[in-house]
Amino acid sequence: MSALLQTRDVVVYFGGVIALQDVSFHVESGELLGLIGPNGAGKTTMMRVITGVVTPQSGTVMLDGQDVTKMRVHTRVRLGMGHSHQLVRPFKAMTLLENVALAAGFAKTRVPLRALALTSRAGERRRALELLELLGIADAADSTPATLPLGYLKRLEMARALALEPKLLLLDEPLAGLNHLEARRLADTVVEINESGRTVVLIEHNLGEVLRICSRLVVLDNGRKLGEGDPHEVMADPLVRAAYLGASDAAA
Amino acid sequence: MSIDFGAYEMTLLTTIGIGVTVALSLNLITGFCGQISLGHAAFYGTGAYCAALLTKSGVPFVLALLAGGALAAGVGIIVGLTSLRVRHDFLAITTMGVSFLFVGVVRQQEFLGGEMGVSSIPDHGFGKLGFMLFALAIALAVAVFSIYLKRTWMGYAFDSIADDEDTARTVGIDVGQYKLTAFALGTAIAGIAGGLYAHQVRFISPDSFGFIESITILSMVVIGGIGSVGGIIVAAVVLTMLPQWFQFIEDYKLLLYGGLLFAMMRFSPGGLAALTNKLLKRFAARART
Numbered sequence: 001m002s003a004l005l006q007t008r009d010v011v012v013y014f015g016g017v018i019a020l021q022d023v024s025f026h027v028e029s030g031e032l033l034g035l036i037g038p039n040g041a042g043k044t045t046m047m048r049v050i051t052g053v054v055t056p057q058s059g060t061v062m063l064d065g066q067d068v069t070k071m072r073v074h075t076r077v078r079l080g081m082g083h084s085h086q087l088v089r090p091f092k093a094m095t096l097l098e099n100v101a102l103a104a105g106f107a108k109t110r111v112p113l114r115a116l117a118l119t120s121r122a123g124e125r126r127r128a129l130e131l132l133e134l135l136g137i138a139d140a141a142d143s144t145p146a147t148l149p150l151g152y153l154k155r156l157e158m159a160r161a162l163a164l165e166p167k168l169l170l171l172d173e174p175l176a177g178l179n180h181l182e183a184r185r186l187a188d189t190v191v192e193i194n195e196s197g198r199t200v201v202l203i204e205h206n207l208g209e210v211l212r213i214c215s216r217l218v219v220l221d222n223g224r225k226l227g228e229g230d231p232h233e234v235m236a237d238p239l240v241r242a243a244y245l246g247a248s249d250a251a252a
Numbered sequence: 253m254s255i256d257f258g259a260y261e262m263t264l265l266t267t268i269g270i271g272v273t274v275a276l277s278l279n280l281i282t283g284f285c286g287q288i289s290l291g292h293a294a295f296y297g298t299g300a301y302c303a304a305l306l307t308k309s310g311v312p313f314v315l316a317l318l319a320g321g322a323l324a325a326g327v328g329i330i331v332g333l334t335s336l337r338v339r340h341d342f343l344a345i346t347t348m349g350v351s352f353l354f355v356g357v358v359r360q361q362e363f364l365g366g367e368m369g370v371s372s373i374p375d376h377g378f379g380k381l382g383f384m385l386f387a388l389a390i391a392l393a394v395a396v397f398s399i400y401l402k403r404t405w406m407g408y409a410f411d412s413i414a415d416d417e418d419t420a421r422t423v424g425i426d427v428g429q430y431k432l433t434a435f436a437l438g439t440a441i442a443g444i445a446g447g448l449y450a451h452q453v454r455f456i457s458p459d460s461f462g463f464i465e466s467i468t469i470l471s472m473v474v475i476g477g478i479g480s481v482g483g484i485i486v487a488a489v490v491l492t493m494l495p496q497w498f499q500f501i502e503d504y505k506l507l508l509y510g511g512l513l514f515a516m517m518r519f520s521p522g523g524l525a526a527l528t529n530k531l532l533k534r535f536a537a538r539a540r541t
Contacts, residue, residue: 051422077424085422091415102412103423108405110424112433115405164424 004029010059019045025218032194034214035203041220043203052076082166084157086173090145097141100128103163131159150177175206262384269387270448271492275472276394277441283479285434286414287335291350292469295324297461299443300450304373313376317447324443325436332435336428351466358458369457376451398481471509477523
């Protein structure tokens with residue numbers, strides 16, 4: 001296996017506040033990596049550095065051996081990076097099917113003037129329906145997002161990211177806000193997606209599900225990397241326990 | 253036709269054709285791609301001045317028209333670049349600035365006729381009827397093109413940008429390229445409409461392309477229903493005819509259109525198109541019971 005994604009010494013400041021300090025980690029091709037840490041650890045900032053929303057003050061991000069640090073969001077998407085937002089961001093005026101079909105047509109929207117010559121959406125709509133079925137929300141294919149509960153929209157985010165046929169799928173808290181059963185089911189879907197050969201980075205607060213499904217963990221705390229490795233070994237690390245439970249509990 | 257189809261009717265229909273064209277051209281930018289512009293008259297004016305000066309120096313009319321469209325598109329792309337930096341209200345203010353800038357610059361230029369404008373613009377040579385048909389044909393072509401564009405993948409991408417441009421980026425849409433394309437297309441068509449206008453009235457001055465004209469064009473788009481080709485055509489026809497029939501409207505244009513814009517935004521943000529749909533649904537529901 002080789003590193004599909006590699007971040008090196010990533011530093012991000014917001015004003016005077018350090019969000020990430022010298023964070024380096026890698027994602028092996030084909031793995032399901034959990035990126036965890038307490039609130040404010042810098043997980044989402046890390047994700048934004050990877051996707052290109054936030055530009056780091058220093059450090060590099062490599063995707064599949066290519067330096068993407070200076071590239072814009074849509075360019076990275078076209079190099080094989082798909083992501084779902086923590087806060088759902090559906091296209092509100094489109095149905096679920098149209099939301100996903102637009103992403104599935106990524107080859108057709110690459111060049112504006114070429115897009116002007118293309119009208120057929122049939123293939124993309126078929127693909128979109130398949131993905132909605134995979135995520136179990138095909139019953140709402142023709143509904144608009146405003147009428148649907150959060151559970152559907154979380155899955156929509158994932159379906160839309162998958163429609164881009166990404167080499168690397170970044171999921172930012174896909175389970176947040178879901179009840180126990182929904183979370184478990186969606187986590188199983190993540191495993192299914194990973195087993196079909198897609199590399200996944202999962203940012204998640206739901207430690208139970210993370211420990212159940214991830215093959216490796218990277219732990220962030222206060223903008224630094226605290227540890228990485230086998231999930232159960234990492235969670236046994238006193239430093240990690242201290243970050244999660246507070247120093248005194250860990251000492252006890 | 254039983255009514256007398258005279259010179260007045262032909263002039264009116266020509267004016268309507270030009271009005272529909274320019275309203276639909278703004279719709280490509282504001283309606284389809286979601287980029288507000290309060291300075292569209294500047295591109296209309298760019299096309300008008302360019303075409304007028306060219307025909308005055310002997311260039312054939314159709315060629316001058318196309319050159320006006322090309323120059324307007326060039327300026328449009330430059331203004332479009334600002335839309336890559338600023339959004340929403342700030343884009344509105346920036347484009348409003350473009351409107352004032354255009355008038356300010358043109359007023360000071362000797363070769364553009366300054367305050368006096370450009371007069372004795374050569375005849376188009378099509379005859380009154382021919383010119384009317386030409387203007388209506390262009391309006392029709394732009395309407396057909398708009399409906400076609402909406403169905404293409406470019407239209408799909410525009411929808412996504414108008415909806416949420418950050419999310420559009422996450423599905424691989426090069427938002428900047430698409431916005432510039434929208435500005436180029438919309439301003440090119442506005443430039444052609446400007447060239448038509450210049451050769452219809454054969455006299456242009458900076459005031460014809462000021463802020464009031466920009467608001468008039470925007471009113472057609474908003475009152476018709478942002479993004480709705482049919483609604484905008486109806487609004488463009490009505491708003492072009494009103495000042496012709498009721499001269500006093502000309503004097504209170506800004507007040508009237510401002511009020512209409514406000515009323516539409518407040519009571520029917522989807523414009524006439526949404527209002528009609530709502531009424532049709534209500535009638536259909538009543539017919540069933």
